[in-house]
Amino acid sequence: MGYKAKFRVWRGEGGDGKLEDFTVEVNEGEVVLDVIHRLQATQAPDLAVRWNCKAGKCGSCSMEINGKPRLGCMTRMSTFEEADTITVTPMRTFPVIKDLVCDVSFNYQKAREIPSFTPPADVRPGEYRMQQIDVERSQEFRKCIECFMCNNVCHVIRDHEENKTNFAGPRFLMRIAELDMHPYDVADRKDAAQEEHGLGYCNITKCCTEVCPEHIKITDNALIPMKERVVDRKYDPLVWLGNKIFRR
Amino acid sequence: MERHEYDVVVIGAGGAGLRAAIEARQQGKRTAIICKSLFGKAHTVMAEGGAAAAMGNVNSDDNWMVHFRDTMRGGKFLNNWRMAELHAKEAPDRVWELEAWGALFDRTKDGKISQRNFGGHEYPRLAHVGDRTGLEMIRTLQQRVVALQQEDFAVHGDYEAYIKVFAECTVTRLLKDDGAISGAFAYWRETGKFIVFDAPAVVLATGGIGKSYVVTSNSWEYTGDGHALALLAGAQLINMEFIQFHPTGMVWPPSVRGILVTESVRGDGGVLRNSLGERFMFNYVPDVFKDKYATSEEEGDRWYTDQANNRRPPELLPRDEVARAINAEVKAGRGSPQGGVFLDVSSRLPAAEIIKRLPSMHHQFKELADVDITKEPMQVGPTCHYIMGGVEVDADTGAASVPGLFAAGEVSGGMHGSNRLGGNSLSDLLVFGRRAGAGASQYVDGLTRRPAVTGVEEAMAEAVAPLERGGGENPYELHHELQRTMNELVGIIRKAGEVGDALDVVEKLKERAHNTASTGGKIYNPGWHLALDLRNMLLVSECVAKAALIREESRGGHTRDDYPGMSPDWRRKLLVCSAPPDGSEVTVVEKEQPSMRDDLITLFDRGELSKYVTEDELAEYDAALAAKKRES
Numbered sequence: 001m002g003y004k005a006k007f008r009v010w011r012g013e014g015g016d017g018k019l020e021d022f023t024v025e026v027n028e029g030e031v032v033l034d035v036i037h038r039l040q041a042t043q044a045p046d047l048a049v050r051w052n053c054k055a056g057k058c059g060s061c062s063m064e065i066n067g068k069p070r071l072g073c074m075t076r077m078s079t080f081e082e083a084d085t086i087t088v089t090p091m092r093t094f095p096v097i098k099d100l101v102c103d104v105s106f107n108y109q110k111a112r113e114i115p116s117f118t119p120p121a122d123v124r125p126g127e128y129r130m131q132q133i134d135v136e137r138s139q140e141f142r143k144c145i146e147c148f149m150c151n152n153v154c155h156v157i158r159d160h161e162e163n164k165t166n167f168a169g170p171r172f173l174m175r176i177a178e179l180d181m182h183p184y185d186v187a188d189r190k191d192a193a194q195e196e197h198g199l200g201y202c203n204i205t206k207c208c209t210e211v212c213p214e215h216i217k218i219t220d221n222a223l224i225p226m227k228e229r230v231v232d233r234k235y236d237p238l239v240w241l242g243n244k245i246f247r248r
Numbered sequence: 249m250e251r252h253e254y255d256v257v258v259i260g261a262g263g264a265g266l267r268a269a270i271e272a273r274q275q276g277k278r279t280a281i282i283c284k285s286l287f288g289k290a291h292t293v294m295a296e297g298g299a300a301a302a303m304g305n306v307n308s309d310d311n312w313m314v315h316f317r318d319t320m321r322g323g324k325f326l327n328n329w330r331m332a333e334l335h336a337k338e339a340p341d342r343v344w345e346l347e348a349w350g351a352l353f354d355r356t357k358d359g360k361i362s363q364r365n366f367g368g369h370e371y372p373r374l375a376h377v378g379d380r381t382g383l384e385m386i387r388t389l390q391q392r393v394v395a396l397q398q399e400d401f402a403v404h405g406d407y408e409a410y411i412k413v414f415a416e417c418t419v420t421r422l423l424k425d426d427g428a429i430s431g432a433f434a435y436w437r438e439t440g441k442f443i444v445f446d447a448p449a450v451v452l453a454t455g456g457i458g459k460s461y462v463v464t465s466n467s468w469e470y471t472g473d474g475h476a477l478a479l480l481a482g483a484q485l486i487n488m489e490f491i492q493f494h495p496t497g498m499v500w501p502p503s504v505r506g507i508l509v510t511e512s513v514r515g516d517g518g519v520l521r522n523s524l525g526e527r528f529m530f531n532y533v534p535d536v537f538k539d540k541y542a543t544s545e546e547e548g549d550r551w552y553t554d555q556a557n558n559r560r561p562p563e564l565l566p567r568d569e570v571a572r573a574i575n576a577e578v579k580a581g582r583g584s585p586q587g588g589v590f591l592d593v594s595s596r597l598p599a600a601e602i603i604k605r606l607p608s609m610h611h612q613f614k615e616l617a618d619v620d621i622t623k624e625p626m627q628v629g630p631t632c633h634y635i636m637g638g639v640e641v642d643a644d645t646g647a648a649s650v651p652g653l654f655a656a657g658e659v660s661g662g663m664h665g666s667n668r669l670g671g672n673s674l675s676d677l678l679v680f681g682r683r684a685g686a687g688a689s690q691y692v693d694g695l696t697r698r699p700a701v702t703g704v705e706e707a708m709a710e711a712v713a714p715l716e717r718g719g720g721e722n723p724y725e726l727h728h729e730l731q732r733t734m735n736e737l738v739g740i741i742r743k744a745g746e747v748g749d750a751l752d753v754v755e756k757l758k759e760r761a762h763n764t765a766s767t768g769g770k771i772y773n774p775g776w777h778l779a780l781d782l783r784n785m786l787l788v789s790e791c792v793a794k795a796a797l798i799r800e801e802s803r804g805g806h807t808r809d810d811y812p813g814m815s816p817d818w819r820r821k822l823l824v825c826s827a828p829p830d831g832s833e834v835t836v837v838e839k840e841q842p843s844m845r846d847d848l849i850t851l852f853d854r855g856e857l858s859k860y861v862t863e864d865e866l867a868e869y870d871a872a873l874a875a876k877k878r879e880s
């Protein structure tokens with residue numbers, strides 16, 4: 001059932017570039033990344049794209065397909081009509097290095113600004129005891145494959161370069177929530193979430209949740225509860241302390 | 249040219265590399281981590297089922313001795329027994345340590361780390377998080393690296409004072425001074441610019457070689473770089489003939505052929521059937537395992553709830569057995585419509601339970617193959633998955649024969665013998681990653697002078713060559729030809745004639761690879777990158793094929809159609825590959841494997857051992873046992 005598809009792919013280095021048209025074979029069961037690979041092998045050997053696992057597990061092949069952030073490896077060609085022209089561009093929020101590859105170092109900087117897991121000093125490896133129900137909240141956030149599409153789509157930084165310094169993006173606000181909900185984390189993260197990492201910028205439009213390929217409920221389960229914790233805290237620090245002790 | 253000085257350079261940011269780097273930094277060494285992909289994307293991220301460690305959380309009868317025995321059995325006794333011993337003893341501590349660094353494993357009712365069943369493991373032993381254990385592991389190690397960087401920032405005002413990640417940077421040569429390691433030469437993928445690392449110790453943690461095969465669960469990174477770098481630097485590779493074909497890869501659609509279907513599907517009750525609806529694995533239990541596996545479906549089914557009184561179903565035999573069985577069923581015309589066999593969990597567990605235990609499998613089949621695994625069976629077949637062979641190292645320190653060179657993880661050889669048990673890789677990465685990091689640190693402490701970097705000019709000339717040639721071979725085409733050749737001629741079942749043919753093809757491809765040309769510039773140019781990777785894939789394929797031709801027996805991940813039996817004489821022999829610095833020709837020599845230490849060999853019973861070892865070795869065993877009795 002192979003057919004020829006029309007692709008428009010962003011080509012260029014640094015700030016310069018343009019959409020280039022290709023006609024390329026598509027076979028049964030293929031995904032967009034397969035087609036990009038066929039372009040590399042047959043028409044554009046230096047076409048740059050990141051990828052690794054090809055099974056939606058590593059979060060490398062984030063791109064925008066017809067304007068929507070998607071993983072190239074999980075976007076079936078069968079979701080398009082044969083007559084469609086498929087436009088593939090790099091993620092918009094990050095500077096382009098070449099073709100479909102962006103400079104995502106913003107994300108690694110933000111990751112480093114969030115204080116790490118802080119267990120109590122007196123618990124030794126092997127002594128941790130946690131109930132499944134208590135780890136499940138953080139486990140949901142740890143499903144994150146760091147495709148950075150949530151940060152890419154978040155309008156706080158997508159259209160406002162100037163916010164990048166003060167806003168960690170959904171990915172790393174979720175990381176703060178993950179640590180805050182970890183049964184053994186003793187660090188106080190609420191003030192920093194609000195004041196240093198920009199939780200307050202988020203106005204819960206849920207764009208991040210919609211693009212998450214892992215279907216993590218970023219807004220409902222991480223960002224909103226985190227906002228609530230920050231507010232509670234403002235009223236009564238004892239609530240925070242009580243929560244921490246109670247959760248053990 | 250960009251140049252950096254470090255004490256220890258770790259090549260690879262998967263589980264083994266990160267654990268090695270963490271250790272080196274914890275021992276106060278200035279450490280670089282180099283990787284081809286972004287930080288956090290290494291192959292380890294794909295591991296699904298879990299990490300094997302005899303913590304005894306689910307069955308308290310488990311302990312390191314049981315794990316050691318299972319590992320040796322799985323590897324058909326060809327394993328480096330010292331590695332298997334260290335691995336079994338240290339794996340629990342390494343897993344617990346991850347928890348103290350923030351990992352959140354699934355739990356037992358009493359709040360401990362839950363453990364699941366896997367092929368070849370006598371008790372539930374795999375620490376896991378659903379079916380995304382590798383992600384949890386890599387993220388935890390990545391976050392541990394960040395935690396150390398934060399500590400360094402607090403003290404030195406620089407996150408990268410003691411540990412720095414060079415991501416999307418590919419090493420193409422190890423540099424030496426007077427026979428010892430003095431650094432590494434690499435290029436940045438982003439810019440194509442070259443970079444020199446000046447360091448007395450290098451830890452290779454580059455993973456595997458699957459990209460020499462068409463049908464594989466491995467990603468583009470698995471081009472055997474570390475194997476080739478070691479060879480070209482004068483180190484030896486062992487066990488290269490042993491490649492694990494995982495029994496269950498996806499077979500349809502063609503574009504996802506080879507992508508892994510985790511063994512947890514079987515561990516959690518999934519059964520294999522042929523087109524006649526038979527649970528065919530009952531017909532494939534080999535003699536050496538006869539008394540350890542169920543003989544009826546009823547017994548196999550009971551085992552899931554009562555392991556004390558039943559034997560495990562044969563779907564959980566070691567991977568080599570299951571892969572050969574599937575291969576045989578398909579060849580006999582009893583395959584599924586798309587050329588595999590059926591793997592069914594839908595009739596065994598309720599839908600909600602499947603989604604909870606195997607979320608990423610459910611997602612993967614739904615998204616990529618339009619199959620709902622809660623309602624219908626999957627179709628699966630063997631896929632090239634893991635290489636048991638690799639750099640020959642000292643078990644305790646990870647040191648290779650070249651001073652200053654260390655290796656850990658999939659790139660090292662010995663630990664898994666002729667066949668790796670599922671779950672034993674993730675634990676291997678942690679145990680031997682840590683040991684290699686420590687070994688490299690100690691080595692550096694013992695040096696009286698820093699070796700000097702040499703050979704940069706040659707390394708640079710080699711790397712730019714494909715870009716400078718006006719016209720030449722298309723690297724993509726050479727790669728496809730190599731993949732097809734290895735898949736068809738040095739695959740799961742091997743014959744002398746076919747392996748010989750493969751060697752001829754590899755020889756010709758090596759010639760052609762000297763003449764590849766890559767169009768485009770140096771900036772993020774995949775065609776150029778592939779041209780450079782080809783050298784490594786070809787060299788490694790030559791090792792695999794040559795060793796496969798010499799080993800005239802069938803064992804674990806090496807099946808010879810013309811020598812179907814396992815031979816006790818061959819068990820004692822390792823095949824050792826080496827090559828000159830230009831990689832022109834791989835030489836393979838036989839080497840005798842040292843006898844197992846008395847206290848380890850006497851952990852087995854005589855009946856079992858007699859199926860594997862020679863009469864002479866049995867006599868040694870009898871003497872060891874008698875001595876043990878006298879002592880007690």
Ligand SMILES: Cc1cc2nc3c(=O)[nH]c(=O)nc-3n(C[C@H](O)[C@H](O)[C@H](O)COP(=O)(O)OP(=O)(O)OC[C@H]3O[C@@H](n4cnc5c(N)ncnc54)[C@H](O)[C@@H]3O)c2cc1C
Binds near residue numbers: 263265298418466673
């Ligand atoms: C789909 C799948 C599922 C698996 N599931 C399990 C499981 O459940 N349990 C288990 O125990 N095992 C499992 N395995 C096996 C296990 O995941 C691997 O063996 C293991 O992760 C290898 O880890 P590593 O640290 O040796 O290398 P990797 O994690 O592969 O890392 C290799 C690193 O080396 C870098 N590198 C390579 N070449 C170069 C170069 N030239 N220059 C610079 N950097 C380089 C790469 O960029 C990468 O960072 C699975 C494997 C696959 C493919």
